[in-house]
Amino acid sequence: MPDSPWRAFREHALRIYQDFLAEAPLRDPDAYVDPDPASTIGSSNPAVDAVTHRARELGAFAGLKADQSILRVGFTRDAASKLQTLRTEFPDADVQLYPARHTELELSRVQDEISMLMSEATDMSILSCGGQVARNAVTVGVSDVNSPQATVLRARFGDAVEVFEDEPIELLGSKDHR
Numbered sequence: 657m658p659d660s661p662w663r664a665f666r667e668h669a670l671r672i673y674q675d676f677l678a679e680a681p682l683r684d685p686d687a688y689v690d691p692d693p694a695s696t697i698g699s700s701n702p703a704v705d706a707v708t709h710r711a712r713e714l715g716a717f718a719g720l721k722a723d724q725s726i727l728r729v730g731f732t733r734d735a736a737s738k739l740q741t742l743r744t745e746f747p748d749a750d751v752q753l754y755p756a757r758h759t760e761l762e763l764s765r766v767q768d769e770i771s772m773l774m775s776e777a778t779d780m781s782i783l784s785c786g787g788q789v790a791r792n793a794v795t796v797g798v799s800d801v802n803s804p805q806a807t808v809l810r811a812r813f814g815d816a817v818e819v820f821e822d823e824p825i826e827l828l829g830s831k832d833h834r
Contacts, residue, residue: 662745666706703727703749707742714738718756719763719789730756730792756792758816763787766816767794770809781805783822797822 704727708720711729716738718730727749731738735753742751758766770785782805784797794817798806801821809817 662706662710666703666746672702703746707746707749707751710745711738711742712760714741717760718754718758718792719760719787721754721789723790725750727751728754728790730754730789732756732759754790754792758792763792763794763816766813770794770796770813770817777805780824782809783824788818791818793818795820799824 701722704720704722707727707729711717711720711731714731716731716733718732720730721728729739729742729751730753735756739751739753742749764787767785767787770782774782774785781799781803782796783799784795786795788795793815794813796806796809796817796819798809798819798821800806801819806819809819
């Protein structure tokens with residue numbers, strides 16, 4: 657692979673991570689230690705951050721989910737060519753596609769709008785709202801999936817939302833504490 661700014665960025669990020677590990681405080685000798693911590697996939701892994709950053713730059717990015725050592729990435733357009741770009745620039749990462757219809761930005765806007773509806777609602781029919789990267793949707797918990805509010809959400813946002821029946825959150829101290 658020809659030298660690219662991403663390769664240099666990735667190598668620099670891995671060096672920082674390895675330096676951090678080298679300076680970590682002494683651990684319990686009986687504690688489990690990952691034999692190759694640089695390969696650990698997680699939200700603080702430099703490879704994940706680098707692939708995510710590059711995928712966003714490629715455009716039409718739907719999100720990235722780390723699943724064990726596999727990085728599942730979604731794009732709404734030209735997914736195959738963008739996947740090839742990521743595999744070329746990050747040959748040590750196991751990058752795979754997941755199907756996506758909505759970009760990360762679109763889903764973020766939908767989630768923000770639904771959160772606003774939740775804060776303005778007086779009937780508490782929308783109980784929860786959260787983004788689901790691998791499902792490429794915003795999940796919305798409602799008190800009744802057949803309610804008019806649930807119907808409006810489906811009509812307004814289409815397949816960008818998945819509506820499900822949720823339980824109301826019980827506030828601490830709300831049971832007979834008078």
